[in-house]
Amino acid sequence: MAALALTAGLAGCGGVAESESRTTTLTVIATNYGDSRHKNSQGYWDRVALAFRTEHPGIDVDISVHSADTVEKKVAELVERGEAPDIVQTDSYAEYADQGLLHSADELLSIPVQASFVPSLTEAGEMKRVQYGMPFTVSTRLLYYNKDLFRQAGLKPPNTWKELLAAARALKARGVKYPIAVPLGPQEAEAETLMWLLSGGGGYTDSTDHYDLASPENVSTLKWLKSTLVAEGLTGPVAPGELNRNAALLAFIEGEAAMVNAPLSLMRQIDDSTLSVPYGTVPLPSRTGKEEPTMGTADWVIAFKQREHREEIGRFLDFLYGEKYVTEQAALYQLLPVTVPAADAMRADRKQKSLWNGLDTLQNLELYPVSETNWSQVAEAVRSRIGKAVAPGGDPEAVLSSLADVAD
Numbered sequence: 001m002a003a004l005a006l007t008a009g010l011a012g013c014g015g016v017a018e019s020e021s022r023t024t025t026l027t028v029i030a031t032n033y034g035d036s037r038h039k040n041s042q043g044y045w046d047r048v049a050l051a052f053r054t055e056h057p058g059i060d061v062d063i064s065v066h067s068a069d070t071v072e073k074k075v076a077e078l079v080e081r082g083e084a085p086d087i088v089q090t091d092s093y094a095e096y097a098d099q100g101l102l103h104s105a106d107e108l109l110s111i112p113v114q115a116s117f118v119p120s121l122t123e124a125g126e127m128k129r130v131q132y133g134m135p136f137t138v139s140t141r142l143l144y145y146n147k148d149l150f151r152q153a154g155l156k157p158p159n160t161w162k163e164l165l166a167a168a169r170a171l172k173a174r175g176v177k178y179p180i181a182v183p184l185g186p187q188e189a190e191a192e193t194l195m196w197l198l199s200g201g202g203g204y205t206d207s208t209d210h211y212d213l214a215s216p217e218n219v220s221t222l223k224w225l226k227s228t229l230v231a232e233g234l235t236g237p238v239a240p241g242e243l244n245r246n247a248a249l250l251a252f253i254e255g256e257a258a259m260v261n262a263p264l265s266l267m268r269q270i271d272d273s274t275l276s277v278p279y280g281t282v283p284l285p286s287r288t289g290k291e292e293p294t295m296g297t298a299d300w301v302i303a304f305k306q307r308e309h310r311e312e313i314g315r316f317l318d319f320l321y322g323e324k325y326v327t328e329q330a331a332l333y334q335l336l337p338v339t340v341p342a343a344d345a346m347r348a349d350r351k352q353k354s355l356w357n358g359l360d361t362l363q364n365l366e367l368y369p370v371s372e373t374n375w376s377q378v379a380e381a382v383r384s385r386i387g388k389a390v391a392p393g394g395d396p397e398a399v400l401s402s403l404a405d406v407a408d
Contacts, residue, residue: 023060024058024059025062026059026086026312028062028086028087028089029063029085029090030066030071031071031090032068034333044332052316056315059316061316086303086307086312087313088303088304089136090302091298091299091300092370096132097302098127098373103132103313104132105131107310107314110314110318114131118362121135125371133300133302134301135298135338136300137336138337138362139264139296139335140264140294140336141284141296142262142282143158143259143281143282144252144260144266145258146252146257146258146278147280148278150258152174157282158285160288161199161285164285169232177236177256178237178252179236179257179259180229180258182230183240184243184386185247185387187383190382190386191295191297194368195284196221196222199221199287200286200287201287202215203366204369213378213400214400222400223397226396230391231392240387240391241386241388245262248260248262253269253270254277264355265333267334281357293364293366294361296367297367298338300370303317327342327345327346334354336362372407378406385399
């Protein structure tokens, strides 16, 4: 009996060991979107991982969340050491895709999930017509305006550059410090720049998605900006090239700026502020009033091949892209959903009304050219040079040509 008991015990231990050996652990590195302890993204990812494990008991998910300015470095270090994580959620994919380190989306996702992405985001995640970047978050930029200042000046939200200029002049005449804040400082000038270029009929790339930085449309846009808004002092006491995004947004929150181009997350900042500035949002006015593509930014999910967990990664990503978690992520952080079903659900929900203007731009977004492997170098050049293009004595065409040289 003792022998039988010992045998049974060993068999039992072997069963546990065998069961544990069949458990796969996925490693995930993600970006934190929270601005407080309560909204730290770790909580979101922990909820997803717990729910997934309940449905897939043979797969563990080990998730670490890092600040946006450290994720890229952390992943690069792991890849360099030959310890690439299974899944990374970050703002780029081209470098690793170009090195052949990533799974393509169709190697991982079920057909319904792959087909559910907003089409413009699917295209933006492609390199050489193969999708490696799976969209995780997307945001757009809108023109925020101070309702009280506009009402006092008898103004309506502008739809054209002509109307924008007239409004800025009227606001300056009433003593508004920043009729329109234009942050072209080094913090995130590539975003503000792209917004203006798109509204002028240009952009960073042409219709074939190749760089076209010094196009006639782009030159014309910066010349207009320099000769009107900047030259007339309508952009406030700080030169655009010296004004960073955070300072511009703070000026709006404090009621010193009547207009500013900003992401949807500014709504959360205003809600969290004790100042409660009354605001409205509209698409950035275009040169003629014609609808132009809206500037958008996206973060991506990428999956590394190294640890050979393709099947398990696919199961987790199919779960992650369910409507429940896509909607939760977007609503929690004032972002836009990356799938059509989630977008439709939020558009029908009056609780999400503040995001409706953003949702309406989803089908007409223009993102950074992240499929270009040198985009980070081009973006850095934009941040350091573009402010000089609209400064007194600046030469928009020369600056844009120098950026084109970097791109080439």
